[in-house]
Structure formats: structure tokens, C-alpha cells
Amino acid sequence: MPTPDLEHALPGLVRRCQAGDQAAWSRIVDEFRTLVHGVARNSGLGEEDRAEVFQATFLALYRSLDRIENPAALGGWLAVTASRLAVRLASKQRATATTDIELLSEVLASEERRADEIVSLSLEGELVRQALEDLGGKCGELLRMLYAEDGSSYEEISARLRMAIGSIGPTRARCLDRLRAVLEKSGFFEDPTYQSGVAGALQGQGQ
Numbered sequence: 438m439p440t441p442d443l444e445h446a447l448p449g450l451v452r453r454c455q456a457g458d459q460a461a462w463s464r465i466v467d468e469f470r471t472l473v474h475g476v477a478r479n480s481g482l483g484e485e486d487r488a489e490v491f492q493a494t495f496l497a498l499y500r501s502l503d504r505i506e507n508p509a510a511l512g513g514w515l516a517v518t519a520s521r522l523a524v525r526l527a528s529k530q531r532a533t534a535t536t537d538i539e540l541l542s543e544v545l546a547s548e549e550r551r552a553d554e555i556v557s558l559s560l561e562g563e564l565v566r567q568a569l570e571d572l573g574g575k576c577g578e579l580l581r582m583l584y585a586e587d588g589s590s591y592e593e594i595s596a597r598l599r600m601a602i603g604s605i606g607p608t609r610a611r612c613l614d615r616l617r618a619v620l621e622k623s624g625f626f627e628d629p630t631y632q633s634g635v636a637g638a639l640q641g642q643g644q
Contacts, residue, residue, distance in 0.1 A: 443468055447508035455502050465511075466495055471566065472512055473519045480523035490526060494519040568619045576612035583609060 453461035473494050477487035497518050498511075505511070569577045575598060582589040582597070595602045 444509055447511060451502070451505050451508040451511070455505075462499070465498075469512060469515050473515055475566075476516050476519035477523055480520065480527060482523055482527060486523075486526055490519055490523045493522050497522075565616075565620070568616055571619050572612075572616055576608075576615055579605070579608060580612055580616060 450461045450465055454465065473491050474487070477490040482490065494515060498515060569580060579594065579598060582594050591602050591605050594600065594605055600608065
């Protein structure tokens with residue numbers, strides 16, 4: 438999700454992109470890189486396939502620049518596009534030939550549901566990532582290490598953050614409370630789109 442500063446800057450960035458400004462295009466890619474990577478990661482694809490989804494998503498955006506009417510919705514557009522590309526790629530890899538139209542319709546419906554789930558999870562994760570940045574300090578770093586995709590051990594956290602191993606659990610609980618407070622201020626828990634909870638949305642935030 439774009440920060441307030443980025444949301445304010447997006448219309449100008451899009452206009453500059455439409456005029457062929459490479460610096461503006463690079464800024465948009467950089468700003469939404471984490472979101473699109475998160476969508477690809479949440480799809481369950483391997484590293485090479487995630488890279489393919491990332492490239493295809495921004496290629497689709499580049500080809501659609503002249504048709505963008507609402508720059509503020511760009512993050513959602515990218516998330517939806519990336520999720521559909523990811524689900525389509527995953528389905529293609531496990532597909533078998535069939536002439537059963539009813540079965541085909543079920544597959545397509547399943548793909549659409551899966552794409553919607555990925556979008557929800559990825560946008561949720563992006564909001565939590567922004568909240569972690571706002572939280573900052575030792576709490577932000579501790580939660581990133583605990584919930585990173587590779588999952589740092591308590592020993593690694595103790596050494597890096599200079600914390601006693603026995604204090605990591607209680608500190609984690611206090612930090613989660615602080616993170617919830619930040620998210621509450623942003624209206625996170627009022628949006629029915631976000632249903633998996635803070636702990637679920639934190640997964641992969643170390644990336």
C-alpha cells in the first residue's frame with residue numbers, strides 16, 4: 438500500500454512515466470518492489486517462477502501506463518495482476534489435458550479464488566511491513582527476525598540484539614502489543630479484507 442507521501446507523488450510519477458521518464462519508472466518499481474515480491478512469495482512459487490511473475494507484472498504495468506486513470510489504486514492493480522499471473526503459472530505447471538468444460542470452469546473459479554486470497558494476504562503483509570517501519574527500534578527488528586521467512590533462532594536474536602534468551606518471549610509479546618496499537622491507528626482491524634491476524638501477516642516480513 439502506498440504511504441501518504443507516495444500516494445501524493447503517484448499522479449506526477451505516472452504522468453512522467455507516460456512521457457517516457459525512466460527515473461520516474463524506476464521510482465515506481467522501487468516503491469512497489471516489496472509488494473509484488475510478497476505476492477509472488479505468497480503464491481508458493483519457486484524462486485525462478487517468482488522472478489518471472491515479478492518481471493511479467495511490471496511489464497504489464499509498462500504496457501498499461503497510458504490507460505491508468507487512478508494512480509492511487511496502482512498498488513492494488515499490481516497486487517491483483519501479480520496474483521493472477523502467479524496462479525496462472527502455478528496452474529499451468531500442474532495442468533493436465535482435459536476436454537471437460539465443467540471441470541475447466543471449476544479450475545478457473547478455483548484460480549480466481551486463489552488469486553483473491555493472495556491479494557488479500559499480500560496487501561495485508563504490506564500494511565504490516567509499513568507498521569513495522571513506523572514501530573522501528575528494537576521491537577521492529579525483533580519482530581522481523583522472529584517472523585522472517587528463514588526464521589532466526591533465539592540464539593541468533595540474542596547475539597544480534599544483545600538480549601537474554603529468556604527475555605525474548607516476553608519482549609515479543611510486548612512488541613506485538615505495540616504493533617497492534619500502530620495498526621489500530623491505521624484502521625487495519627476495521628477492514629474486513631484483513632482476516633488472518635497480525636502473526637499471519639508478519640510471515641516473510643524479514644525480506
